[in-house]
Amino acid sequence: MEVSWSASEYEHAPKSNEWYWTLGILTIALAIAALLLKNLLFASFILLAGFTIALYGTKRPRTIKFSVGAKGVQIDDKIYSYEVLKSFWIKYEPPQKKDLEIISKKIFMPRLILPLNDADPNEIRAILIRALKEEEAKESLADIIAERLGF
DSSP states (O other): OOEEEEEESSOOOOOOHHHHHHHHHHHHHHHHHHHHTTOHHHHHHHHHHHHHHHHHHHOOOOEEEEEEOSSEEEETTEEEEGGGEEEEEEEEETTTEEEEEEEESOSSOOEEEEEOTTSOHHHHHHHHTTTSEEOOOOOOHHHHHHHHHTO
16 A cells, blocks of 8 residues: 655745844854854854745745655655664644654754645655654754744
8 A cells, every 4th residue: 555645845825025134143143243253164154044035935835746655755766664763653733733753863953844735744644654653753953943944
């Protein structure tokens, strides 16, 4: 049995001009503070980070194909076999949240969040429960900050 679906890479929240102005003012203020503390490297990092966040804010999400089956979890052309995955949790709070969170055993890729879109969470759970442990994943500080910033 296999369940396949397509969804946006992430939920795009359009950014207003005020959002970009706030980001720019905050970035410049932090860079000036770093320069006053004579930390040129940190000031450069702040400016680069602000620029990167602004670019990421304008980026449109692409549509990705997902599937869950006997071999593992597939995201576009990449297959994650069950041997490299540790656990899963389906965060189902319609209409806002319908995500499949997968915890990996790998250090550099600890968590995957797959938007479920119109996929049936019960079918996906029925497949995953055979191979992975079902364990609620705690929302990280990075996730909370990204959600507040509109990412």
